[in-house]
Amino acid sequence: MKLLHDLISTDYGLMSLIGILFMLGMGVFFLRLFLNKVGAGPR
Numbered sequence: 001m002k003l004l005h006d007l008i009s010t011d012y013g014l015m016s017l018i019g020i021l022f023m024l025g026m027g028v029f030f031l032r033l034f035l036n037k038v039g040a041g042p043r
Contacts, residue, residue: 007013 007017
């Protein structure tokens with residue numbers, strides 16, 4: 001419980017949370033981008 005409290009309430013916890021969310025968002029973006037490129041085939 002203290003870990004969750006530190007993650008939300010401290011400056012380093014918030015920066016870690018922002019970093020984690022940013023990396024997850026980038027992963028979803030690139031996954032969709034690559035799958036669309038593979039599905040489109042050669043032109």
